[in-house]
Amino acid sequence: MSNNIPLTKESYEALQEELKRLIREERPKVIQDIAEARSHGDLSENAEYDAAKNRQAFIEGRIQELNSKLARAHVVDLTGLTPDKVVFGATVTLYDTNSEEEITYKIVGEDEADIKQGKISCTSPVGKALIGHKLDDSVTVKVPSGTKEYEIIDIKYE
Incomplete structure (x- = not known):
């Protein structure tokens, strides 16, 4: 894993929340x-207990993952910069010369990428090609x- 994870300010705040x-x-x-399921008796055949323990494992894993990401986060601040070239965090409008359509993408980190929202990863082929x-x-x-x-x-x- 790389040391720094580039994140937009919005993504950093969403992870904190x-x-x-x-x-x-x-x-x-x-x-x-878990306490309530335990009170129902025999744990060997207690589906509620198993489900609650699985959920607990998921939550604890996600907490560790978020703590790690936030500790390694590098929030990219674009305020005050002149938008003269494509950088991480930029919103870029493109003209597709084949389809003759316009498309807009925001260049974000891998964790933030969501093509349906027009957010592409800086490590995707299009994201990499646009930067700079x-x-x-x-x-x-x-x-x-x-x-x-x-x-x-x-x-x-x-």
Whole structure:
């Protein structure tokens, strides 16, 4: 694993909120569920107990994962920068020369990527190809379906 995990400010805050919720709400609730299931007697055939123990293991694992990510997070702050080239965290509008359509992507970390929300990973083929390019540049990207040709028509830092 790499030491630093680049994250946008929004993603960092969302991970912090999830961690707080798991520690303050989910962990106490699952402990209560385990205690209640124990009170029902024989644990060897107690599905509620097994489900609660599995949920507890998931919650504890996720808490460890979030603590690790937050400890290694490098929050990328784009405020004050002039949007003259594509960098991590930039929102880029592209013109697909093949389909003649415009598409907008935000370049984010692997954990934040969600193509349905227009967020692509900085390590994806398109994300890698765009980083470092300037407005009006043409970018050729090899994708699983072949080759895409894009023109960068807008860059924003939000």
